[in-house]
Amino acid sequence: MVAGEYEVYGAGGEPLGRIERRKGRLVPWPRRRRWSVLSEGAGRDAVGKAGSWYSWAFYVLLSPLWVPLWLALILFALLDGDTDVSPGVPRRVRWFGADGALVLDRHGRGVYRIPPGGMDVRIAYAVALVVAA
Known part of the structure; x- marks a missing residue:
């Protein structure tokens, strides 16, 4: 069940990607809250789970x-x-790409780190806004 879906656009109105938030659940088995980042074009898709x-x-x-x-x-x-x-x-969330590489890391109090070759900075800012909301 998708709890929220957000479209991300660049300064010129071009689509950069989509961010999906899925709620955590307990039944049928425990699942952590999860964010999926789907990039347009040559970007890197990523999935981040809470904790x-x-x-x-x-x-x-x-x-x-x-x-x-x-x-x-x-x-x-x-x-x-x-x-x-x-x-x-x-509270820590780590986003991993399809190849298993870390693309974005959020530490407890809203400190984000983008490793070299990680997520597009514009999408990372959008992720930070969605996670903070």
């Missing part, structure tokens, strides 16, 4: 500790006034 299998395994194994941790963070936020302290699901 890695080991970060999700770590998250699930420590889930009994999340409730006390959230309560402690809420108390800390009330005392300190900082509201950006909530833990959550793994």
